[in-house]
Amino acid sequence: MPETRPNIASEILPSTLHELLEELYTLRRFHASAGLHRIESLLSALDNPQKRFPSVHIAGTNGKGTVSSLIASVLTEAGYKVGLYTSPHILRFNERIRINGAEVSDEELLALVRRIMPLVMQENGTFFEAATALAFQYFADNDVDIAVIETGLGGRLDATNVLTAENVLLTAITSIDYDHIEYLGDTLPQIASEKAGIMKQGVPCIVAEPRGELRATFNDHAKRTNARLSFLDDDCAVKVEECSQNFTMRLQITTPQYVRNSVESRLCGTHQARNILTAAACLENIQVQFPSTETDFLSGLQNIHRNSGLRGRIELLRSAPPLVMDVAHNPAGMAMLIQTLQQCGYAGVRWNVVFGAMQDKHLEAMLKTLAPICACLHLPNLDFSRARTAQDIAQAAENLGIETREYASVAEACENVTPKAAPMLVAGSFHLAEEVLQWWNKG
Numbered sequence: 001m002p003e004t005r006p007n008i009a010s011e012i013l014p015s016t017l018h019e020l021l022e023e024l025y026t027l028r029r030f031h032a033s034a035g036l037h038r039i040e041s042l043l044s045a046l047d048n049p050q051k052r053f054p055s056v057h058i059a060g061t062n063g064k065g066t067v068s069s070l071i072a073s074v075l076t077e078a079g080y081k082v083g084l085y086t087s088p089h090i091l092r093f094n095e096r097i098r099i100n101g102a103e104v105s106d107e108e109l110l111a112l113v114r115r116i117m118p119l120v121m122q123e124n125g126t127f128f129e130a131a132t133a134l135a136f137q138y139f140a141d142n143d144v145d146i147a148v149i150e151t152g153l154g155g156r157l158d159a160t161n162v163l164t165a166e167n168v169l170l171t172a173i174t175s176i177d178y179d180h181i182e183y184l185g186d187t188l189p190q191i192a193s194e195k196a197g198i199m200k201q202g203v204p205c206i207v208a209e210p211r212g213e214l215r216a217t218f219n220d221h222a223k224r225t226n227a228r229l230s231f232l233d234d235d236c237a238v239k240v241e242e243c244s245q246n247f248t249m250r251l252q253i254t255t256p257q258y259v260r261n262s263v264e265s266r267l268c269g270t271h272q273a274r275n276i277l278t279a280a281a282c283l284e285n286i287q288v289q290f291p292s293t294e295t296d297f298l299s300g301l302q303n304i305h306r307n308s309g310l311r312g313r314i315e316l317l318r319s320a321p322p323l324v325m326d327v328a329h330n331p332a333g334m335a336m337l338i339q340t341l342q343q344c345g346y347a348g349v350r351w352n353v354v355f356g357a358m359q360d361k362h363l364e365a366m367l368k369t370l371a372p373i374c375a376c377l378h379l380p381n382l383d384f385s386r387a388r389t390a391q392d393i394a395q396a397a398e399n400l401g402i403e404t405r406e407y408a409s410v411a412e413a414c415e416n417v418t419p420k421a422a423p424m425l426v427a428g429s430f431h432l433a434e435e436v437l438q439w440w441n442k443g
Contacts, residue, residue, distance in 0.1 A: 017110040021093055023117060027127040029386075039129045039159045045119050046133065049140030053083065054167050054289070055147045056282060059155040059195045060174025060208070062333050063275040066267065067174055067208075068150040069308035070279035074300030075146060076100045076307045078292040083139035083147035085160070087131070088430045090311055090327075091437055097135045101307040104138055112138060128152045132159040146290060154184050156197020165200040169286050171227070172206040173198070174278060175271070176214060177332035178362060189217045196221035199229075204285055208232040208278040230281075238277040243268055243343040247314045247324075253277055257284050258294065265301055268314055269340030276301065312433045314340055317440060322346075323418065325426040327433050329357070331365035337427060338369060350375035351425040352417050356382045356410075356432035357393060366428065367397050375422065377404045380413035384431045410435035 043050060056071055058064045065086050072084040082100055089095035094103035104112070112134050120130040132152075139147045146169075151158040155173075176192045184194045192214045199205045205227045207218050215231065222229035241250040247268040253260040253276065265276060283292055292300075304310055312327035314337065328337040341349070353374045357363050370377070377397050379390035390406040397404050407413040414436060417424055426436050 017106050017113070020110065020113040020117065024093075024113065024127060024130055027120070027125065027130060029127055034157050036157065036159070036162055038123045038125050039132060039162050042116075042119055042123050042125055042129060042133050043136065043162060046116070046137055049133075050136040050163055051167055052140040053144050053147050054169050055149050055163050056286065057149050057151070057160065057163050057168050057171045057198050057200075058174065059151040059158070059171070059198045061177040061191070061195070061330070062336070063174035063208070063271060063278070064150050066272060066275040066310065066313060067172065067279045067282070068148045069310040070276060070300060070304055071282055072098075072148040073101075073304045073307035074279070074283055074292050074297050075148075075290060077299040077303065078290070078296040080145040080290060081143070083135070083142075083144040084308055085132070085135040085139075085147065086150045086308075087128070087152050090430060090434045093131075095309055096131060097138055098309060099139070099142055099144060101309060103309065108138065109134070126159070129159045132162075151195075151198065154194040154197070156194050158198070161198055163200075165203050168200050168203050169289055170204050170206070170282055171198045171200060172208065172278060172282050173218070174208050174275065175332065176209045176211070177330060178365075188214060192217045193221065199225045199227040202226050202228065204228040204230070206230055206232055206278065206281050206285065208274060208281075232274075232278055232281055236277050236281050238273045240270060240273050240343070243340070243345075245322075245345045246319070247316050247340070247344055249273070251276065253280055255280050255284055257287075260294075260297075263298065263301065266304065267301075268344060269336060270343070271336040271340070272313065311437075312430070321421055321423050323424045323426075324351075325433055325436060327430050328427050329361060329429050331362050331369060334366045334369040334427065338373060341373065341425075346423070349373065349423055351423045352376055352378060352420060354378045354380065354410075354413050354417060354424065354426045354432070354436065355393065355428040356380060357388050357428045358384075358386050358431070359388055360386070361429075363388065363393065363396050364400070367393075367400055367402060370427075371400055371402050373425075374402055377402050378407065378413045378417050379404055380407040380410040380432075380435075382410065382429070382431055382435060387429070387431060411439045414439045 075082045084098045097104040184191045237254045239252040243249045249268045251263040317323045328334045394404040
């Protein structure tokens with residue numbers, strides 16, 4: 001896309017939602033001139049909808065979507081009108097923007113996009129800036145009581161960071177790891193510093209990242225912003241009591257206000273236990289403004305999929321033989337996936353792995369993690385411009401001694417792998433999960 005575009009406020013926009021979303025998808029992913037000036041100008045033209053509701057703002061490398069979804073689910077159970085903005089989507093753009101679990105409708109989205117796209121074009125905005133403006137406007141138009149906002153990438157320069165201390169009740173930072181290093185830095189302190197950029201003047205911030213060597217980074221940011229910083233592990237603890245082969249688990253959760261034993265969860269794994277603990281700590285932190293009960297928390301955990309649309313977190317699509325889908329897309333996420341498979345009784349199982357990855361991901365590190373559990377790596381070409389080709393992945397995998405097979409499409413891979421009487425695992429990318437689910441739903 002060229003660097004500038006003419007004022008198109010008077011141009012004729014496409015008339016259907018599909019056409020408008022195609023226009024939206026053609027917007028650049030990143031901008032040569034980093035900063036919040038475009039989103040600030042865009043929202044100013046809309047009379048700053050983000051200032052019309054209080055927010056909880058969540059950043060991190062892994063886990064931020066789950067934490068955001070659980071907070072929203074519990075607040076929904078408590079009777080509030082809750083906006084939830086997450087990314088990326090799996091099947092439909094509408095999934096990114098929800099109120100009490102319900103996606104923005106096609107009709108509402110069409111009206112919003114037609115209203116906002118001319119302004120986006122005038123600002124030469126990015127895709128994520130446009131999506132963020134759509135979410136904020138939708139939540140303001142619908143008078144939500146509170147919104148839970150997940151960052152897209154990083155924090156400091158993320159479009160969602162237009163949120164200010166005036167309306168943010170709490171910020172939280174989940175685990176930190178290597179991802180998007182070309183934008184966030186190639187060391188953990190650099191990445192942590194970018195995530196810490198969501199801290200706001202005088203606003204409480206909960207840090208769930210456990211590494212002691214990163215505390216100085218968070219403390220430095222807290223001092224500069226006068227944020228009221230707390231580290232999750234100082235006051236809270238979680239213990240996995242039992243994991244099951246259907247990827248459920250029981251937990252013991254300890255926070256300053258509660259000790260909860262034998263908590264049933266449809267989210268599974270040590271990493272999800274920490275995400276649940278993080279959400280519990282966040283909810284306790286906003287109890288004065290948005291009270292919720294123990295019953296609300298347990299119901300919110302049980303109903304998280306209904307109340308937030310969360311998918312792809314070690315999801316069992318078929319039990320015999322098991323077909324498991326996960327959206328792990330970086331080395332840390334892949335390691336957590338393998339650990340959870342082992343915890344749930346699949347230690348020693350060799351999987352037919354349907355795998356795809358984006359060009360900006362640490363491919364070799366992910367493949368090294370998968371190698372011990374992989375009987376064969378099945379590699380489709382994804383219908384997405386930023387995806388690595390099956391041939392590229394195959395070459396890297398074969399250098400590590402992993403057997404591979406290549407396919408022209410995800411549908412072809414699934415049609416060849418699913419009939420096999422052997423465990424099947426789908427992992428590596430949200431975009432792969434999208435195409436697998438499209439194929440699965442047709443069946």
